[in-house]
Amino acid sequence: MSTIKDIARHAGVSVATVSYVLNNTRYVSPDKRERVIAAVQELNYVPNAAARGLRVRESRTIGLIVSDISNPFYPDLAKACEDVAQQYGYAVHMINTNDQPERMRQAVSQAREGKIDGLIVTTALEADRELLQSLLDREFPVVLAHRRLEGLDADLIESDNYEGGMLAARHMLALGHRRIAFLSGVAGSPISERRVAGYLQAMREAGIDVLAEWVLPGEAKYANSYERMVQYADMAPDTRPTAIINVSDIGAMGVLDAAADRGLRVPEDVAVMGFDDLFLAAFRSVRLTTVRIPRYELGRQATELLLKRIGKAKTERRHVVLPVDLVVRKTCGSEQADG
Amino acid sequence: MSTIKDIARHAGVSVATVSYVLNNTRYVSPDKRERVIAAVQELNYVPNAAARGLRVRESRTIGLIVSDISNPFYPDLAKACEDVAQQYGYAVHMINTNDQPERMRQAVSQAREGKIDGLIVTTALEADRELLQSLLDREFPVVLAHRRLEGLDADLIESDNYEGGMLAARHMLALGHRRIAFLSGVAGSPISERRVAGYLQAMREAGIDVLAEWVLPGEAKYANSYERMVQYADMAPDTRPTAIINVSDIGAMGVLDAAADRGLRVPEDVAVMGFDDLFLAAFRSVRLTTVRIPRYELGRQATELLLKRIGKAKTERRHVVLPVDLVVRKTCGSEQADG
DNA sequence: GTATGGCATCTAATCGATTAGACCGGAGGA
DNA sequence: TCCTCCGGTCTAATCGATTAGATGCCATAC
Incomplete structure (x- = not known):
C-alpha cells in the first residue's frame, strides 16, 4: 500500500505538493500537478483515512441509531440516511440498540473516540437522556429523528403524530363509529402519547366520553396487539369497540388476524386502522387503512440537518414537523372505488 | 477532550504506562495502575480512534454491502451482522449499492482507505467481480453472504438454493400439480438460477417436460410478479399453470394479488409458493407456503467468519451451505390443521 | 564491595496525512 | 544595481496513540 511519500518521490515533488493537488488547497503548476496525478494513478494510491x-x-462518518433494523419502520429511514450521507461523502455506522442503554453507551463512546462526526437517533429512551446531553454539551452534533426526547436540547425532525391521531379518530367518527378504541404503544413512548392525545382531542370535539378501557397500552408488535384484540373480541357486542385504531401497522395486522380468528368481520363488525403505511398495508389481502408516516423523508431531512450541523458553529436548534396523511383502504369499509 | 498525555501528566506517569494499563500489554505496579485508572475516570478520557x-x-469496523436495506430480505441479515460485530467490539458500516457499480466502487475505496477492516457482500454483480478481486489480491478480507459470485476467490456463506427449488417443486408435485411455473429473478442472478435448477431437477425426476413459458424471468418485486401472473391468468384454464413458484415472498404477494384481481381462487385455481419466509408470509390473511431462508443465520455466520479472517493469516477459503426448509401454510391448499 | 540480571518504567520513533511558515528565484520599481 | 514583493514549492511540526529499546533501580551472588 503506497503512502503520500511514495507519491511525492515518484512524482519528484514534496509531500506538501501532493497534498495540495489532492485537496485542491493551493495553486500547483500544471506540470507538477500532472506528474502527481500520474503517480497517483500509477501507484493506485488512496489516502489513509486514519x-x-x-x-x-x-471521520467523515455519521452514526445512525435505531432500536431494531428488522422492525419494518426503520429500513426506509436508514436508506434515506445512507443515500444522503453517500451523496456528501459520508459513511454511515448503523447501531441497533435493541432498546438497551448499554448499546447507547457504546454509541456515545464511539462518538467520543472520534469514530463518528455526528449522530442520528431514532429511538432514545428516558434512560439515554443524560448520555446524549453529555454529547450535546461537548457540541457534538446530535439530531433526533422520529422520536422526541423531552428535555433534550437537540434538533428534532418528527412527523405530526398529534395530527395523525386526530385524522384517524375523525375518520372513524365520520364513518359513524362512537366506541373507538386506541391500542397505543408502551407507556412513556412520546410518539404513541402524541397520537393518543390527537385521538382524545378528536373524541372530545365529537362530544364522546372516552372509556378507560378504550385506550390500551402495550407493545406495538404483532403478538401483543393480537392479544389485546382478543380481549375486545370477548366483550359483549353492544359494549365492544366497533373501531380499533392501532399505533402501528404491524400491530394492526395482529388485530386483523385476531378479529378473523374470533369470527369478527372487517370492516362490518370492527373497523381497523394502523399507523405508518408500510408496504404490506397495500397488499390486496390486507388493504389496511392507515396514517402514512413519511419515513424516508424523516431520514432524509435528519441527515441533511446533521450534515449541516457538522463543522458549523452552534446555531439555533431546529424543530421540524412533517405532515402526515390519511390513506383510506378497506379495513374501515369506506374505500371509494376498486374495493 | 483529553489525550493520553493529559492522563500521563495527571497520574504522574509516562504515556507508555498509561497505554500499558489501558491495553493490558505490560505489567504495571498496582499503585501506578490505580492512579492511571483514577485519572482516566476523572478526566473522562476516551482514546482517539484515528x-x-x-x-x-x-479500524475495528466492518462494511456490510446490501443492494437495498428497504428490501425486507436484508434487515434480519444486517441485524445479525451488527449483533455479532458489537459483540466483538466492531462497528458496522452499512452501504446500500442500489445495484450500482459506482456505489461498490466507493465501498472498495473505503476499504483501501482503511476505513473498514473487512467486507461482507450480500449482493455482488458480475460487474463488481474485478473490483472485489482486487481487494482479495491485497489480502483484504471479503466474505460473500447469500449471493455467490462465480469466479471470485472469496469465502461464501449461502443457503441451499438448489435444495430449496427441489423442495418447492416436489411439494407442488406431491399435491398433484403437473403444470408448475417458476417465476424466477433477473437473468444472471445465481440465487435464482440455483433455485430454478432444483426445480428443473425435481420436474425431470417426475418425468415432466417443462415448457419454456413456465420459467419466466423478471424482477423479484411485487409489481413485476403481478404482471407476470396476469399473463398466466389470461391463458386458457386447461393450459394455464396450476401452480406458481416464486423466487421471493414479495413476488409471491404480487402473484397472489394478481390472481385475486383476475378472479382466480388460491389455492383452488392456482397454488402459490414463495421463497424467504418473511414475517408477512405468516399473517392470517396471507398464510403463504414458502421455503424458509435462514437470513439471520446467514448474517451471523458471515460476520463470525469475517472477524475470524481479520488479522489472521490467509487460510483455506470456506464455503458454507445452510439448510433451508419448507414452510407449509395455506396457499397451496395442504395445510394440516388450523386452516 | 562490585558485578549481574531482571523488572518497572521511561524516552522517543513511528504510523500517514495536513498545513504553518520558511525559502528561493524572478519580476518590477527606485 | 539593489531591494522588495510575490508566487510556487519545500521542510518540518503536528495530530494522539502504540511500542521498541533505553534506563535506572534494586536484589542477589560472588
Missing part, C-alpha cells in the same frame, strides 16, 4: 482523520479531526 | 487506528492499522 491519518487524515487524526490530523483534521473528522 | 490515532490508534493509524498506529495499529485497524
